[in-house]
Amino acid sequence: MMKNYTGYALLAAGALFGISVATGASADVNKLTESCTGCHGKGGSSTEAAIPNIGGYSAEYMKGALKLYKTKERPCPEVKIPAGAKKGSKSDMCQAVKDLSDADIKQIAESYAEQKFVRTPQKFDPALAKKGKGLHDKLCEKCHSEGGSEASDDSGVLAGQKMAYLEEQIKFFTEGKRPMAKKMKPKLEELDKAGVEAIVHYYGSFK
Ligand code: HEC
Ligand code: HEC
Incomplete structure (x- = not known):
């Protein structure tokens, strides 16, 4: 009888401990993402x-992306730290993820996955966007469905993503500075400079 009682008490303590761990974890994630907010909003x-806008991204893709920055397999262009960012903020993505553990990365990714992706209203040329849609449908839609508007486990969102960011990433891919899916390479190589511009205007046209 006594033995059973002790067992029960231990279980109850375990449950309590479980709860306090869970609360601790969610407080931590706000602390972890604090440094991201300064740049990503x-x-x-x-x-x-x-x-880039990253709310609503798939946690799976996000984890992969953050690890690529951690190992510096993705380039980390330095950015001017936006006004209002936390004092002493790191100035690029490799710096921002340098000290994060895999567990931190998982928590951060899951927390952004719960947000909604916000499309940025941008100036675009309708004629270029139309040309870009044709190119996208032919070369990219198979993987980036609905104009790249879906947050998939494989990739970020293209529709309504920042045009300057997308243009830069395409440059990184074609210059071999950012790893890309094997099957994406030949498709991207079909785009000339004007094609890249058109396709970026197409993604920028999503509101
Ligand atoms: C100094 C500003 C800055 C800080 C701080 C920062 N970022 Fe970034 N982030 C950027 C920039 C700039 C890029 C685009 C870099 C590039 O060209 O690859 C980026 C890219 C990303 C991407 C890739 C998006 C995609 O579509 O592949 C993810 C994911 C991301 N950041 C998440 C985070 C998280 C999570 C944090 C906090 C731990 C963070 N960032 C902190 C500026 C910042
Ligand atoms: C075979 C599938 C496939 C095809 C076809 C493809 N992509 Fe991708 N794309 C991917 C994957 C996977 C990623 C994520 C790469 C990574 O792991 O960082 C990606 C990433 C991107 C990114 C970076 C997104 C970000 O959030 O940083 C851009 C921009 C992009 N693709 C543009 C294109 C364009 C333009 C085309 C057509 C010319 C195209 N892709 C065709 C699979 C594909």
């Missing part, structure tokens, strides 16, 4: 042209 959408 609240909920993962900023007004800075060079900084």
